Amino acid sequence: MANLFGWLLTFFFLISLLAIIGYQLMCFADLEFDYLNPYDLAARINMAAMPEFVIQAVFCLVCLMTGHSFMCFLSLPYLYYNFRL
Numbered sequence: 001m002a003n004l005f006g007w008l009l010t011f012f013f014l015i016s017l018l019a020i021i022g023y024q025l026m027c028f029a030d031l032e033f034d035y036l037n038p039y040d041l042a043a044r045i046n047m048a049a050m051p052e053f054v055i056q057a058v059f060c061l062v063c064l065m066t067g068h069s070f071m072c073f074l075s076l077p078y079l080y081y082n083f084r085l
Helices: 002-032 038-065 069-084
Strands: none
Touching (some): 002 038, 038 069
């Protein structure tokens, strides 16, 4: 049962990461069609960046705690890149 809970938790983390990336892409499309100015775009994307970093870190920790070390090792370079920013 714990294995199922771990996979469901990581699934919802991945869906939330995809939603944040989709939001950022929609903001760039609004910039392309002149609905937003660059200052507003930067403010919106900067507001979405920290939750993305936190979700990625929690995703890596959940993979490590549930024993899925391969998934954790796959997400470590991206996590390292986020913390270097």
